[in-house]
Amino acid sequence: MLNVRHQGVLRAIVQDYIRTAEPVGSRIISRKYGFSLSPATIRTTMADLEEWGYVAQPHTSAGRVPTDKGYRIYVDALMDRISLTPAEVEQIEQHVTPSKTDVDELLKEVGKLLSALSPYVAIALAPRLTESRFQRVEFVALGRDRVLVILLSDTGLVHHKTVPVDEPLGQEDLERMARYLTDLMRGRTLAEVRDLLVAEMAAEKALYDRMLTQALSLGVKALEGETEADVYVAGAAQMADQPEFADIRKMKALFVAFEEKSKLVILLNECLRGGDLRILIGQEIALEEIQGLSVIVSPYRRRDQVLGVVGVLGPTRMDYGRGLALVETTANLLTRSLTEQAA
Amino acid sequence: MLNVRHQGVLRAIVQDYIRTAEPVGSRIISRKYGFSLSPATIRTTMADLEEWGYVAQPHTSAGRVPTDKGYRIYVDALMDRISLTPAEVEQIEQHVTPSKTDVDELLKEVGKLLSALSPYVAIALAPRLTESRFQRVEFVALGRDRVLVILLSDTGLVHHKTVPVDEPLGQEDLERMARYLTDLMRGRTLAEVRDLLVAEMAAEKALYDRMLTQALSLGVKALEGETEADVYVAGAAQMADQPEFADIRKMKALFVAFEEKSKLVILLNECLRGGDLRILIGQEIALEEIQGLSVIVSPYRRRDQVLGVVGVLGPTRMDYGRGLALVETTANLLTRSLTEQAA
DNA sequence: GTTAGCACTCTCGCCAGGAGAGTGCCAAGC
């Protein structure tokens, strides 16, 4: 239904609006975008686009503004794919190197990069502990009545927690317990481990070997209340420069959402499922707290295992072409980095 | 030089301004604050206060607003000390319990509490790794070419970092290395440890025992670039409700400062030195990034050792009485909690 | 020393008017 002219006009409206944040009039399109058509003709085309829901008017005598639907078709069909400059690619490469060994350090770096290279907010979801495969456990005695439990996953994630114990445990006991637990758990996801531990404990309630029950109990305690995944947010303050957030209340709503990260986790987990780069526009983000925003996210991997996602969050009026290039490049380099590290 | 009347009027101005955020006129003071004096008399008193720099006028025909100097004398001499309600104290007690074993968990909890119980931003400085006394080190082999180094300090802080190694190391080697390093370092601060490690390495450059040099090198690498202390910020979005931050640019400047935490570290370290509760008002905070704000901070301890500080950050027009009570109570309960934990 | 009165100043909200931008529609032209 959209003929070539419709497409051209819509593309021009979206591009101009992304650049200026001002409603786009027929005159601008006719002049700047190389259509050899008069404003009047453009107007009829724009009227069509409006009727079909691709653009809207803020008020009767204003220019047109793209709707979510308009952005969607722009992203899917009309947008030019652009590349980063070699300098930018190199900058990303330099900061995302296998020498940074901890995943969380790498993600922090990626967050800084994405927010520095774009005026948008960088977001990243760290590998989820509960989905990682368990590799080993270590216990370290701390004073008389506390034990430091260290859990290592094959994704390179390290999780530690101090856990109170009823009676003093020697380091040798602890090491035996650690070996026992490690054997029991190796190769399972932590979610499975948690269930298994609870089951084991129920089964061996009257276990003669007091040490084993203690080991199990320590494991359970260390995993308690640790479902929450880690989200990194960087460059949030930059959103204040976007005209759509000139209103302080919108700004506040946004920051509340950033502070209470659980909502972002829901969003990013959603994105994780696809296993591929995703763009969600405006209402496609099904979170009340986040209105008028779009995200571009891409998963990152170690070898073939998807660990998490990185991306940018900006106003729906964001530069999708650049955002896409940025997120894609970054995610790929991150994947490369993590994969080389594991080799 | 300030007589009783001057003091009363200044107190009234500060209190009213804190409540309403509007310049305070002579009429309000005369009526609401129980002076049996006419507005005209109050005006002469206010003219004195202005001459001495305790209050200022936004423009010729507006009421008075306290200056930093005015707030200072209010806090030092004029303010009523108030207490929290028993319910509030209990709420804090319930959340700050010795059962939360990790210092960072406790600090997060404290941050949530302080920002929930006040309309201000909660800030906390975690125990500084470099100032903590070193307790032990653990090495864990990760794959062939990486080792997880875990440093434990007597403040209950756990620091871990994965470090690349040139050649594979067996777990037994690692354990011997860990024992060697632990013996070498126990009881020193990590800052000392870092210097010592570098010195040892230089001295034993041609050391026959390859293992020891490797142990030292691992230790050095784990401490590299880790001077940065951890700052917790909570409730930052609440600042959007303060009328002084209605301007989006001020809001942005504030959030940039929050995001780049190094500045906050400087501020909080400054506060740490005093070893006692401190209130800094407006310009007394010597950071360009932070303008028009005051902080109330108190150190928290384990036994007699100061670990860090907690506090609130708000507009200079903040409720100092309540802020003081809140920070004092919280810091004391946190100290109690940490001390009991160590017992 | 205190107070009432008064002239003065400054802000703020309201309203009217004009400029500017953009539209939809229509009739004429290619």
Add this chain to the structure above:
DNA sequence: GCTTGGCACTCTCCTGGCGAGAGTGCTAAC
């Protein structure tokens, strides 16, 4: 039949003027 110039209309935004309101400093009287 598509395209276009012309035109009337609408809506926003800026500006200036005006009055209300709040608060001040000064002065003279108590």
